[in-house]
């Protein structure tokens with residue numbers, strides 16, 4: 001059985017305890033993981049704090065940090081195959097997707113490498129003749145980065161990349177559901193030449209590890225990706241250290257198709273939008289909101305495509321839909337479908353787990369035309385389940401699309417340019433994709449409204465969010481300071 005170690009202060013060690021990780025494709029235990037508890041978390045945060053103030057990091061130029069990030073990007077690209085295989089093994093995410101995504105993760109680090117020496121301060125035209133005032137952008141300090149199991153290398157890159165570019169240090173907590181890719185990433189990071197303690201990688205459970213980390217008095221910023229319920233715990237924890245937070249949470253994203261859309265293209269985008277990554281994607285287009293004029297024809301094509309999807313072992317390059325990461329995810333889908341069917345939703349494709357070992361669940365479509373209050377329309381599945389509603393007018397489409405407590409992504413399919421602009425303006429979501437879906441890039445900010453969280457990852461703004469402004473006042477006069485009892 002493979003055994004992994006945590007990475008603290010430049011050393012690899014076992015955790016205070018160990019836990020088993022299961023292969024989602026077989027349900028069998030395949031590896032032993034180090035479980036970080038209070039002592040390990042404390043050591044990791046203290047290492048990050050020491051590293052933050054140590055001269056080899058604190059005095060390193062931004063150009064120097066950029067060079068190290070470039071070296072890290074090269075190492076990730078060289079080791080993409082190893083990382084992809086591990087992510088597939090531990091999460092069940094298909095090898096087609098992990099291979100492509102991890103190769104792209106290297107580009108995210110390259111982007112932040114390039115940004116490191118472009119995080120500029122400012123000079124102010126101050127209203128006092130004997131003063132110079134300028135603003136320095138300084139790193140916020142120790143960052144606690146917490147990621148869920150899906151796309152961990154990607155979701156950690158958009159935290160580690162900007163944090164290190166800005167000069168912060170990081171303790172990253174990998175998901176206990178599938179920590180292997182992050183623990184292997186630590187081995188690769190170790191070869192890039194960063195000073196010890198700049199990045200520490202641990203894993204463990206919510207109460208003993210996550211809560212200790214996010215309430216630690218030496219943590220200055222918490223960058224979290226995960227579910228809204230965990231986010232609430234984290235915000236409460238951050239009341240202890242008054243750390244700032246950025247929260248990238250879930251979604252119930254609308255995928256809106258008007259009657260004038262390119263139907264074949266929209267069907268393909270919908271298939272990718274909900275069934276790719278076995279639906280375990282925060283931006284999943286999980287609510288199809290479709291013009292009643294084309295609903296039946298569109299659904300017929302979609303059902304045919306769903307039936308053709310190749311379900312299989314995640315390490316087989318032919319596989320298009322692999323298993324869900326955990327058995328809990330599978331049971332959650334079963335429960336939510338049953339509760340939705342009970343109030344009138346109709347299963348028109350899939351609907352039940354496959355009868356084989358592993359957490360396999362087929363592409364599933366629920367027609368909710370007669371069940372506008374079905375829980376499948378409001379609750380996140382994080383599985384390959386699409387809920388469908390028809391609309392008659394543009395105003396109806398907008399109302400249905402915005403009828404959610406989330407607000408992460410949205411998709412609009414139409415060839416009508418003016419309508420597209422009206423929709424872009426009025427959709428309450430952090431991302432609007434028009435005639436496309438599920439596109440990402442290092443340059444583009446990513447984040448949501450409402451229960452989808454706050455803060456943005458990706459792009460220049462994300463790097464600025466890992467800095468604080470320091471205002472510097474310098475008096476240029478050699479005259480004695482006048483009346484000391486008058487504020488200047």
Ligand code: NAD
Pocket residue numbers: 146147148149150155173174175176177204205206207209210211212214225226227228229230231233234248249250251281282380382408
């Ligand atoms: P989760 O919230 O259960 O867990 C996420 C992480 O938080 C894990 O590492 C977990 O150990 C940790 N955690 C749990 N309790 C904690 C506590 N009390 N304090 C600190 N940390 C704690 O999420 P999940 O079920 O692993 O992942 C799925 C969720 O993540 C979905 O809601 C999904 O939409 C969301 N997600 C969002 C994005 C995005 O960018 N917006 C991307 C991917 C996933």
